[in-house]
Amino acid sequence: MKPNADSRSIGDLAASFGLEPHVLRHWEAMGLLSPARTSGRRVYGDADAYRVSAILRGKAAGLSLDQLRNLITATDPAQRIEALQAHQQELQRKAAAIEQALSMIGSVLACTHEDFTECPNFRAAVAHS
Known part of the structure; x- marks a missing residue:
């Protein structure tokens, strides 16, 4: 989503990010957004669009709303x-733990032993973890 200079309604801004309007209302209630108001209606501009983008990217990076x-x-x-x-x-x-898990899975996938716990490659992977 690229922010533009036009003011948008809550529905328009939410739709541009593939969100439902209630999500933006929730973020506003949490203090993440502060849209302007015209005649009591929320009006979103570029700064709000960038803020929504930052929130979505932060959530994707594992940050909580708090x-x-x-x-x-x-x-x-x-x-x-x-x-x-x-x-x-x-x-x-977390990345190191995932890498360790992938290594362990890889050693089991490469094993041709009937019992993978008897496999020297699996045992070496366990010894290094």
Whole structure:
């Protein structure tokens, strides 16, 4: 989704990201979005579209909505850096665990023994984990 200069309704902005309008309302209630209002109706501009994009990318990176709110509302860049470094370390830990699991699965897939726990390749993989 590319933000444009036009103001949009909640339905238009939500649809441009493949979301339902209630999602944007929820994010607003959580303090993630602050759309302008005209005659009581929400009006979304470029900044809101970029914010939605940031929220979606953050969620894809494994950040919770609470974490995203803290990042978005942080006025001190050092707070953001600290929070993101902690999340980065957690993702690296998870990536290492996934790599270890894939290695273990690979050793079992390559095994031709009747009982894979007797396989020297499997045992070597276990010994290195």
